[in-house]
Amino acid sequence: MSAAANALRQRSVGGRPSATGSPRQITSCPWCGSEIREQHLRVYEAPSDIGRCVTYCGDNLGRCDFSEAKAPKEGLPVMVVDEEIYRRPPALLIATVDKFAQMPWKGETQMLFAWKGPSLWSWTSAPPDCGSIEEQRMNELGELRPSQLIFTFGVGALVDLPNLSVIVLGLDDWDIRCCKEIEEDRLVAAVQKRLGAQMGRLYLPPIKQDSMDKDPAAPAVGVPVAPFPRWMRCPLCNTLATVESGVFKLIQDPYRPDRTQYVHQGCLKSVGSRAPSVLPVRFPPEEGFPGIRLVLLHSLAHALMRQIVLDCGYSAASIRERLYSRQPNEDGGPMAGILLYTAAADSEGTLGGLVELGEPLTLGRHLQQALESMRLCASDPLCADHRPDMLGRGIQGACCHACRFAPETSCERGNRYLDRSVLVNTFSARGTAFFD
Structure with a gap:
């Protein structure tokens, strides 16, 4: 300038x-x-x-x-x-050709073509409750393009890296001191007209400059993420623990962040000096029966997901569930709620049909049809006669692939704790239905 x-x-x-x-x-x-x-x-x-x-x-x-x-x-x-x-x-x-020739080594030029994007940073354990970004011990896990952060991997999205998967944390965990403000008054005015006057400023994602790579004392600048799932398993000794327990160690390659991974250094069955890489466990071990409240909510969520897939054109893997279930004697209880949302990274995630389904009349019609379809199953009476058994074929009651099972990526509980008979009467169970 x-x-x-x-x-x-x-x-x-x-x-x-x-x-x-x-x-x-x-x-x-x-x-x-x-x-x-x-x-x-x-x-x-x-x-x-x-x-x-x-x-x-x-x-x-x-x-x-x-x-x-x-x-x-x-x-x-x-x-x-x-x-x-x-x-x-x-x-x-x-631009002239010399600008394009600078792309391999100049980060500012890479940003113009969406090559240079924000880095992904994660705490080695649970994030601290206090302390500035310079005081926090973080590890770089990889990098995203700016377009990916906007359209594909936004807040709450699951990012699959070569050796682990992470979830993007909420905006409350972002440090705006590392973000550049977008100095465009007309754009800010247009966004305020749509969202309201509470939106005061717009920021670019936190992108690390090239000069920071040469400074080992430079702060961690990037998008904060957390490893997900939190449970890991050693494939050799079958040790099961969370990432916060300290059993598994995060090994970072400063020159190749994509090679960052968790290893089990104390494995007794490892051969040689190389520690085995651990595997993520999406469904952690259960701590006893979660209660009939969760079974009721879980069964209702699967019924609605199946009905939405049949009537609205979504694929079965594009809709996911989130269960909110707590007993009255638990902290924050009582709680009973379900959340259905689109989680597809492609065009199906932008259909917007779930918003319209939230209208009372539309939701009531779908709920009635979902409950009616749960009375019969193509595998009845075998499905209706099944009882949950920890040693049997599954921890579920009257439920199977023909009626209420969802894709593994869509179900929060791995298709466990499901039972049609807690919602409506079936061939083998009467008197336990909540809606009859």
């Missing part, structure tokens, strides 16, 4: 063009055709001003919408200075 200001000063006093070139890259206004000269360019240097090199229309009478009289500090929607282009990536970029 300072080089552009110096170039304009030299030309204004009749000097020769500077070695860095001139910011006057447009000779006429594309809107009205007026000629643009050096005196129609203004450099507003930061931090005392907006930090932009603005090109105005050459209409000295101020009739053009992009003249200085009608669009102060806005001008034509073009950017001609590198610093401004890196800070506010444009929709259309016209």
Whole structure:
């Protein structure tokens, strides 16, 4: 920005063009055709001003919408200075070949083409309750492109890395001190018009600069994530523990973050000095029977998911469930609720049909049809006669693949603790139905 200001000063006093070139890259206004000269360019240097090199229309009478009289500090929607282009990536970029040649080693250039994205950082254990980002011990796990963070792996999304999977934490865990503010008043005004005045600022994702790679004391800059699932298992000795227990150690490669993985260094069955890599366990061991409240909610959630798939065009794997069940004597209880949401990363996740299904009339119709369809199963009477047994074929009652089982990625409990007879009467069970 300072080089552009110096170039304009030299030309204004009749000097020769500077070695860095001139910011006057447009000779006429594309809107009205007026000629643009050096005196129609203004450099507003930061931090005392907006930090932009603005090109105005050459209409000295101020009739053009992009003249200085009608669009102060806005001008034509073009950017001609590198610093401004890196800070506010444009929709259309016209550059020489040397800019493209800088992509392998210059992070700012990679950002223009969505190559350079935010890094994924995770605490080695549960995140601390206090302390600044410089004091927190974090590990880099990988990297995402900016477009992936916006459209595919947003808050709450599950990111599959080569050796483990992580879940993106909420915005309350993000440190906005490492995020650049989007200095675009018109964009902020448009978002406020849609969302409300409580939205005060817009920020870019926290992206680590290239200079931080050379500084070992640089703070952890990136998107905070947490390992998910939290349970891990050693494939050799079958040791089962959580990531917070300290049984498994996180091994990080500073030059290849994608090779970060958990290993079991104390494995008694390992051969040689190399510790075995541990495997994630999505469904942790149960601590006793969770209660009939959860069985009722779980069975109802599967009934609604099956009905939504049949009537609304979603695939079975694109809808997931979340159960909220607590007994009256538990902390935060009593609690009884279910959440159905689209979790597909492709176009099915943007259909928006679940919002319309929340209308009372529509939801009532689907609920009635879902309960009616649960009375019969293609595998009856075998399905209706099944009783839950810890030593049997499954921890579920009257439920099977023909009626209420969901894909493993959609079910929170691994298709366990399901029973049609707690909702409606079946062939073999009467008097236990909640809705009859």
